[in-house]
Amino acid sequence: MPSKHADDSERTDLPLVLTPVAVVERNGDEPHQCIQVFPEFSEALSGIDDLAHLTVLYWMHRLAPEDLQRFRVHPRGDRTRPRKGVFALRSPMRPNPIGVTTVTLVRREGLRLYVEGLDALDGAPVLDIKYGRVE
Amino acid sequence: MPSKHADDSERTDLPLVLTPVAVVERNGDEPHQCIQVFPEFSEALSGIDDLAHLTVLYWMHRLAPEDLQRFRVHPRGDRTRPRKGVFALRSPMRPNPIGVTTVTLVRREGLRLYVEGLDALDGAPVLDIKYGRVE
Secondary structure, eight states: OOOOOOOGGGGTTOOEEEOOOEEEEOOTTOSSEEEEEOGGGGGGGTTOTTOSEEEEEEEOTTOOGGGGGOOEEOGGGOTTSOOEEGGGSOOSOSSSOEEEEEEEEEEEETTEEEEESOOOOTTOEEEEEEESOOO | OOOOOOOGGGGTTOOEEEOOOEEEEOOTTOSSEEEEEOGGGGGGGTTOTTOSEEEEEEEOTTOOGGGGGOOEEOGGGOTTSOOEEGGGSOOSOSSSOEEEEEEEEEEEETTEEEEESOOOOTTOEEEEEEESOOO
């Protein structure tokens, strides 16, 4: 049985608005990237200290509005390769510019999480932090 | 050198608004979950047919507003276990209710992706589809 076609009645939850919970910072002489959690979310960090891996969701804030409208791009920006759909790639250009990465938690200092493996740019709004790796 | 404290100047990108690109549907006699992509994003599916695994981001749309304000919860809802911060858990309750899952692509039929392993509820707005697993 084919599913019904998606129609406007399924889009009534809009708009979906995000609340940044932290910001990515890189400090001058600190080798690790820092996730600076906003004070109002401090409770959400309870018990995080002992974890080895975290999944971090962040907003790719440096993309231009037109980058979010390109649905087929050259893989890795290589113009010798034919364009592919962004849902078949990990290109940062996509309708909702959310990056997802697994990081290693190096240490926590209060509201600051020092991590390895975060590919976010400095200043990127962090949307979520989750236990462990994506399954 | 400690980082500067996050202040309001770092929050000027707000609001971050999401555009659903698809919806999760479960059909009566179809054993696999279906991601019904909205027609305006059809180009973004180009080249996806041959992929084995996809990362799917979706909005956990059944949560109540108060669920997004609980920053410490009992792990797996088990009240015999002490509360932990939601950033140290995979609880669906978190400030931005975005779920991330790796799925197996079973088959594509036009705008429909039939998948295995998607833990989203029927009707959940899909925010992004990415190549492969989260690294």
